Amino acid sequence: MTNGVFDLRKVIRAGLIAGLVMIFTSAIGMVEDFDGRQIVDQLLSLGFLALFWFVPRAGYSVGSEEVLEGMEAHDKSTTNVVAGALVGLVAGLSLSVFVIITNALDLRDVFTRLSPKLVAVLTFSDNVADPNLVTGILILIAISVLLGAIGGALHLVSDRLRKQIVWAVLGVVVAALLEDVFAQILRTFGLTSVVRSVYRNGALRIAPAVVVSVASFFIAGRKQRGGSAVRKYLAVADPKERTKRSVIVAAVALAIIAVAPWVLGSLLSEILATTGIFLLMGLGLNIVVGFAGLLDLGYVAFFAVGAYTSAILTSPLSPFWSPEWPWWYTLPIVVVVSMLAGLFVGTPVIRLRGDYLAIVTLGFGEIVRIVFLSDAASGVFGGAGGIRNIPGIPLGFDTVSGSDPQYIMYFAAALVILAAWVSYALLNSRVGRAWTAMREDESVAEVMGINTVTAKLSAFIVGAVLAGLGGALFSAKLGSIFPTSFELLISIVILVVVIVGGMGNIVGVAAGAVVLIGVLGGPRQPGLLQEFGEFKLLIYGVILIYMMLKRPEGLIPNVRRSRELHHDEMSQDAWLKAQSESDDTEGATA
Amino acid sequence: MSTPEVVLEFRNVNTHYGPVHVLKDVNISIGAGQMVCLLGGNASGKTTTLKTILGMVVPTTGEVVLDGQVISGLPTAEIVGRGISMVPENRRLFKRMTVRENLEIGAYLRPDANLEADYEHIFSMFPRVKERLNQKAGTLSGGEQQMVAVGRALMAHPKVLLMDEPSMGLAPLLVAQNFEIIRQINEAGTTVFVVEQNANMALSIADHGYVLQTGQIVLSDTADALLANPQMREAYLGEVGGP
Numbered sequence: 001m002t003n004g005v006f007d008l009r010k011v012i013r014a015g016l017i018a019g020l021v022m023i024f025t026s027a028i029g030m031v032e033d034f035d036g037r038q039i040v041d042q043l044l045s046l047g048f049l050a051l052f053w054f055v056p057r058a059g060y061s062v063g064s065e066e067v068l069e070g071m072e073a074h075d076k077s078t079t080n081v082v083a084g085a086l087v088g089l090v091a092g093l094s095l096s097v098f099v100i101i102t103n104a105l106d107l108r109d110v111f112t113r114l115s116p117k118l119v120a121v122l123t124f125s126d127n128v129a130d131p132n133l134v135t136g137i138l139i140l141i142a143i144s145v146l147l148g149a150i151g152g153a154l155h156l157v158s159d160r161l162r163k164q165i166v167w168a169v170l171g172v173v174v175a176a177l178l179e180d181v182f183a184q185i186l187r188t189f190g191l192t193s194v195v196r197s198v199y200r201n202g203a204l205r206i207a208p209a210v211v212v213s214v215a216s217f218f219i220a221g222r223k224q225r226g227g228s229a230v231r232k233y234l235a236v237a238d239p240k241e242r243t244k245r246s247v248i249v250a251a252v253a254l255a256i257i258a259v260a261p262w263v264l265g266s267l268l269s270e271i272l273a274t275t276g277i278f279l280l281m282g283l284g285l286n287i288v289v290g291f292a293g294l295l296d297l298g299y300v301a302f303f304a305v306g307a308y309t310s311a312i313l314t315s316p317l318s319p320f321w322s323p324e325w326p327w328w329y330t331l332p333i334v335v336v337v338s339m340l341a342g343l344f345v346g347t348p349v350i351r352l353r354g355d356y357l358a359i360v361t362l363g364f365g366e367i368v369r370i371v372f373l374s375d376a377a378s379g380v381f382g383g384a385g386g387i388r389n390i391p392g393i394p395l396g397f398d399t400v401s402g403s404d405p406q407y408i409m410y411f412a413a414a415l416v417i418l419a420a421w422v423s424y425a426l427l428n429s430r431v432g433r434a435w436t437a438m439r440e441d442e443s444v445a446e447v448m449g450i451n452t453v454t455a456k457l458s459a460f461i462v463g464a465v466l467a468g469l470g471g472a473l474f475s476a477k478l479g480s481i482f483p484t485s486f487e488l489l490i491s492i493v494i495l496v497v498v499i500v501g502g503m504g505n506i507v508g509v510a511a512g513a514v515v516l517i518g519v520l521g522g523p524r525q526p527g528l529l530q531e532f533g534e535f536k537l538l539i540y541g542v543i544l545i546y547m548m549l550k551r552p553e554g555l556i557p558n559v560r561r562s563r564e565l566h567h568d569e570m571s572q573d574a575w576l577k578a579q580s581e582s583d584d585t586e587g588a589t590a
Numbered sequence: 591m592s593t594p595e596v597v598l599e600f601r602n603v604n605t606h607y608g609p610v611h612v613l614k615d616v617n618i619s620i621g622a623g624q625m626v627c628l629l630g631g632n633a634s635g636k637t638t639t640l641k642t643i644l645g646m647v648v649p650t651t652g653e654v655v656l657d658g659q660v661i662s663g664l665p666t667a668e669i670v671g672r673g674i675s676m677v678p679e680n681r682r683l684f685k686r687m688t689v690r691e692n693l694e695i696g697a698y699l700r701p702d703a704n705l706e707a708d709y710e711h712i713f714s715m716f717p718r719v720k721e722r723l724n725q726k727a728g729t730l731s732g733g734e735q736q737m738v739a740v741g742r743a744l745m746a747h748p749k750v751l752l753m754d755e756p757s758m759g760l761a762p763l764l765v766a767q768n769f770e771i772i773r774q775i776n777e778a779g780t781t782v783f784v785v786e787q788n789a790n791m792a793l794s795i796a797d798h799g800y801v802l803q804t805g806q807i808v809l810s811d812t813a814d815a816l817l818a819n820p821q822m823r824e825a826y827l828g829e830v831g832g833p
Binding site for chain 2: 436437446447448451
């Protein structure tokens, strides 16, 4: 964009895209459903956040230009603001047309969510029967224009300030969305009055919102981030001191895990336990997909095998054979059966690569579910009725099941730690190196003497065992299992967790599980944001597409790798510099 | 010159891809410490010959013999373990792994070995590799990648080093350098089997040459004799009409 002139086509395109995003979120009912949840008391609801969030983004995007080497960046000017405002105008007008059409025609036969209520919400009317259309539309357009202009104006400030502004807004949104967590923690410590003065009906009150916003603004402005403090603390040269410090960090982490369920209460512990089970499976799938590069779309099969094995052995109601063992005794059996299942699925597919492997494992996942569902095998697996009355995990004082989510969370945490340790140890082992080489180039790995058949099978088996253990905990937690608990969607959600978090990276998978399962919720399990309920999969999809476009390496890419890359760049630059200097001197002497 | 003891041998090898008859009664014998090259145009069966040695293609009849033992039919990892390693066509490094990791994988079948001495040996041959040790292999230039690929193959301490088209995709100067390296490795005692289209270059450093045409060995002679062979000159050395 040259100074004073802007590309009208680009502006109109961005405006129409923003308009479409707004129309889409309205038409699927998101705006209407989320309108009940306030973010900032009386000022902003989640519905309007969902409606308008993209407008400033679009307003910002028309002003951004790619400055390549040798090109000169154009001056930033008020043109950016005007362009942003125009984007907002186009977007607002598109939405207005949508509101008018929705109001005039009854399209509910086709688009069930285009109701008078939606029109009322969008036009800020209290009376559903008689919305004040004109005023409402004018307000909508005004807000769009303003937000678009703000987006454009972000070009006028420095990068650092822009980041701070964005975080000031995000901080408020996060503080409000995670109201459950903060309020629960405060309540545990007897600070109910504080909760009441900060939140009202789940929304931040205005004064605390300002405080949070200012605080996020300054925290984002700091150079040092909190996460790297731990890494810095651990980065001492002396190996003895490092071991000591690692032990301290681990002890603190364990203490936090030990205290967390009681501070967070049972609802949040339940969410954490679910997150833990999915994280466990994420780590298992990460070994198969991230380390060994085998795209397994039927991973849920091993989860189901573990759950059914444990259920049959513990439940008094398992139809074929019910030894009613205590949960603990089933664990070795679960491990063995899962290994066999991994071998059983792995052996026939071992010669397949890429897409073919994905399709066949997908089929295997469904076969397992259908076997558990089938009438023919209902004498063993209970058919569609599943297996009920699974007693839970016997501890000395009690039998722990889903009704004690705090204890279940401990088990989930223990299994996750086991899985993380297994992943870490394997990645740095000989078999881990073989997996990496195989993922990079299977044929050459074979020529290097790597037995790709055993390498693949071992990845399948380790992954299967971790999922099987997850299944055993899952069945004890739920108390009854049905074939429908093991649908294809679970495989896909776990894969999304791995991809979004950062494939091949243990911490990344944890981040993916916390964001997707903990915050949004599992396919059938509630997360922190229960409002998202039916839109969960849509949001998964949006996150996945966004990640693929903007951050294909995942939320937290492999730290070691990125550091290495950075180091490479520096050494490469140094080499190039030395090279050019020696060329110069050679030229001078010649 | 006394004939050296035979290390690797093809005995009447025939291979098929489905109904297609690829190698037809191929006999090759490679003596210990020798450098032998296999020449041939596209689709003559050169790559299949290498795949047959490595056990990726199993002969329908005939056998491949290493040190007096039949190796055809064994799994690839087993054959590699017996002392054959390969520098693949176009280098094929593990691009997203570092140079060091690439070399480590080369020594995959020597898990307990102390690799430092091997690294030093490779650095003495290719000082540039040392500079690039912690860099991603994919960021290296073509010539450097070739050095790493050769180093990776040497990490296995092979008895026989197979090279698939070492001149492919390299600038002429680098090709010459590359063949010089191959000659050095051979002189240091490793038996080398080179598959090449660049007949001139390959024959100039080889002891013996075979010419493969549509799956059949049509010529087999010492390298010097092949270079002088008029038929050879016309077909492969680009001299139309002969001298």
